[in-house]
Amino acid sequence: MTEAVVAYAVERIKMDAPIDGPRDPEALGQAVGQTVTPTGLGGQAALRLFIDTLAPATISADHPKFLAFVPAAPTTASVLFDLIVGASSVYGGSWLEGAGAVYAENQALRWVADLAGMPERAGGVFVSGGTAGNLSALVAARHRWRSRSTPRNDRVRGAILASATAHSSIAQAGATMDADIIAVPTGLGRAMQGRALAETLAGLPDEDRDRCFAVVATSGTTNAGIVDDLLGIGQVCDAEDLWFHVDGAYGAAALAAPSVAEHFVGIDRADSLIVDPHKWLFAPYDACALIYRNPEQARAAHTQRAGYLEILHAEDPASQPWNPSDYAHHLSRRARGLPFWFSLAVNGTDAYRDAIEASLTVARAAAESIRSAGHVELLNDPQLGVLVFRRLGWNVADYRRWSDDQLNSGQSFVMPTTWGDESVLRICIVNPLTTTDHIDEVIASLA
């Protein structure tokens, strides 16, 4: 079994996997049958079921023509090391149990913090994804707000300012925390501006203004890759004593790309920042780097206390060891930053810069292809690697039919999104194996 599993993993890493796609539950049920049985299927049979039937029913997110949502493009080094993380039974929650792993993860976090220009004391933890990272950062923000208020405002419902283009996980964090989201207006396809934030704050009744504890700026919106006015927003947060959270789950990877560095000016002011290595930093699912300017503020919010955990905490705060559990909403954790760290250590950071620049170059060429084709029309002015465009004369049903047909025939995975009230197409390029030819094939298939 060991040899067969490792052999398949190696083969999958080397092969150009087909794009594959889902099957309906009945068909899959008939093909696979009952797999969990009293006596077990045995390693070979269970593995065959996965290889022959289950794996082809999952889309290969690393396919160069997977252009929907945010694709995946993990390096060989990162995928191989993911096997080692699984094999090593590393507990990544505390320094006591995971010092070696935590040390390496922290170096990977430091690289991101340096790209963002965050201070030396900045630090954080890898969590499962942007959704978990945003929630943990906003919980820390609320904790700071509550601990500064006199009398303590534990019963006051807090509020977060964000634009409508912020990721859906921000609304979910608000719902989970029972906090309101106050909308900062932006025009269609436009960044959230510091001025709009200041005006929104100025227009709030005092009792609402007093409930605001954080502002979320997005550095690369999911729908269109738009980077908010980080400098302006950060200045308003400073002046108004609000926690400045930057959601860079998709786009902050481009901090490594000098050609777009200008968009990120002001990110160094963030109180917290997230970026997903499983998106544009070439690591496998799942990993989000969550970094705080003042990690002690996050520790105050997130540390779990119990008799059986006291041993993890130093009596003298000055000699407190770095316990990753203390910086997010979790306790036990996989050292999920290690595949990313290993790949950074193996390949060097220049390779990351070059790979991100490569997808930006393809995105710029793709924008030109769309602009010069007669049957499609580009709707955004791409700052990063997301292109939003319409096929002239098509409605939502046309997009769905084309998109299904592309997937079913193994051509590409491209999905519609909405732009204002309109159904349109969106592609997101993060894979260095995605070429301008791939994009031109997609555009031609829309003719």
Ligand SMILES: *Cc1c(COP(=O)(O)O)cnc(C)c1O
């Ligand atoms: C993808 C994304 C998220 C959510 O990240 P997950 O890893 O899917 O939880 C949050 N914010 C932005 C801007 C994103 O693009």
